[in-house]
Amino acid sequence: MTTLTHLECSRCSRRHEAGKVWNLCECGGPLVVRYDLERARQGWSRDWVNNGPTTMWRYAPVLPVAKPAAMISLGEGMTPLVRVPRLGERLGAKDLWLKDDGVNPTGSFKARGLACALSMAVELGVRKLAIPSAGNAASALAAYAAAAGLEAHIFMPRDVPQANFIECMSFGARVTLVDGLISDCARMVAEGAAREGWYDVSTLKEPYRIEGKKTMGYELAEQFRWTLPDAILYPTGGGVGIIGMWKAFAELEALGWVVGKRPKMIAVQVEGCQPVVRAYESGEDHCEFFQNAHTLAAGLRVPKPLGDFLILDAVRSSGGTAIAVSDEEALDAGVELAHREGIFAAPEGAACVAAVPKLIARGALDEGERIVIYNTGSGLKYLEAYSVRFPRHAAGEQDKLGGLITPR
Numbered sequence: 001m002t003t004l005t006h007l008e009c010s011r012c013s014r015r016h017e018a019g020k021v022w023n024l025c026e027c028g029g030p031l032v033v034r035y036d037l038e039r040a041r042q043g044w045s046r047d048w049v050n051n052g053p054t055t056m057w058r059y060a061p062v063l064p065v066a067k068p069a070a071m072i073s074l075g076e077g078m079t080p081l082v083r084v085p086r087l088g089e090r091l092g093a094k095d096l097w098l099k100d101d102g103v104n105p106t107g108s109f110k111a112r113g114l115a116c117a118l119s120m121a122v123e124l125g126v127r128k129l130a131i132p133s134a135g136n137a138a139s140a141l142a143a144y145a146a147a148a149g150l151e152a153h154i155f156m157p158r159d160v161p162q163a164n165f166i167e168c169m170s171f172g173a174r175v176t177l178v179d180g181l182i183s184d185c186a187r188m189v190a191e192g193a194a195r196e197g198w199y200d201v202s203t204l205k206e207p208y209r210i211e212g213k214k215t216m217g218y219e220l221a222e223q224f225r226w227t228l229p230d231a232i233l234y235p236t237g238g239g240v241g242i243i244g245m246w247k248a249f250a251e252l253e254a255l256g257w258v259v260g261k262r263p264k265m266i267a268v269q270v271e272g273c274q275p276v277v278r279a280y281e282s283g284e285d286h287c288e289f290f291q292n293a294h295t296l297a298a299g300l301r302v303p304k305p306l307g308d309f310l311i312l313d314a315v316r317s318s319g320g321t322a323i324a325v326s327d328e329e330a331l332d333a334g335v336e337l338a339h340r341e342g343i344f345a346a347p348e349g350a351a352c353v354a355a356v357p358k359l360i361a362r363g364a365l366d367e368g369e370r371i372v373i374y375n376t377g378s379g380l381k382y383l384e385a386y387s388v389r390f391p392r393h394a395a396g397e398q399d400k401l402g403g404l405i406t407p408r
């Protein structure tokens, strides 16, 4: 099983003991999990992985769960990596791929992180969890809490996509709709944590979600037969995906499973909330709080990511870049992708599609490079957003194609 040894602060490097319940380090830095990779290297192999379960748990030696009975799985991970040549032709990219995490439980990659977090909650005896969320993290927490028989307290802005609200209610979570921003939700979770003893599973305040998310990097390597692509475009909100994949690549190198150059990590954001792009462009290593953040790509509405310095480090040391597109460009690109490839992506993933031709035009990507678009969610969770492109007419009205849409 796991080769976990301890946790380490990403800011001050202080060592924290395994087997205890932690949030942030005393210095405020997020904790990261460390493994005995030398032991893993000797006792584990790529063939084993090949014969493992077709979920992210095939990488169990580098995941934190020690007791198999604690593992809560709904089949997350091992999502399709699909070649998208018809889209590539349109965008001017000859070797374009899409990793589709929209097929995960609850329709987003958040399932990976919360499967891992909830398994660790079971292992460590935590029974009540709370989260502030813009949507998909709430759905995933609610689902895994239901599967584990734990209590989930969810605080989300009132304008959260309908799908997330309905899912959370169906999974039996205690949901509070907040007239305010995600930062207001976070404050309410912190108060509840102090008052009721809830465990706060906010992004990076809980050390195990990132471990689940790093499996995105392991899977990419495995699905490309233990090689890595030239570039990965990732829709960046809290940035945990980028931070997690970057950690995975370092671990894969330590295991001796991949060699050579790491992919360029490209952080894609939206114009209405682009703190990482601003910091990248002005050479800063932290983000400034992005005022009046607004976008229909709910997962990207993070005005000041807690792990900003880690995101910026991965982007810069990989030779990547950061770019923003508009909501309109993202929606159009989502429809284009659906049209050409039969994949209906979340606007977050669609933003990466929109970024490809811009990056080629800037010279940040080359048309012959192997490029992976990371789609983090299903378009089905964003019907309100996409319905702007396909308005329905009232009964009896003429539709655009000239036919009547109500039967006589």
Ligand SMILES: *Cc1c(COP(=O)(O)O)cnc(C)c1O
Binding pocket: 108, 110, 136, 137, 203, 235, 236, 237, 238, 239, 240, 241, 242, 299, 300, 346, 348, 349, 376, 377
């Ligand atoms: C949460 C979310 C994101 C942002 O993820 P990070 O890894 O925290 O940057 C992107 N897309 C979707 C669909 C999400 O739910």
Ligand SMILES: [Zn+2]
Binding pocket: 009, 010, 011, 012, 013, 014, 025, 026, 027, 028, 029
């Ligand atoms: Zn610290």
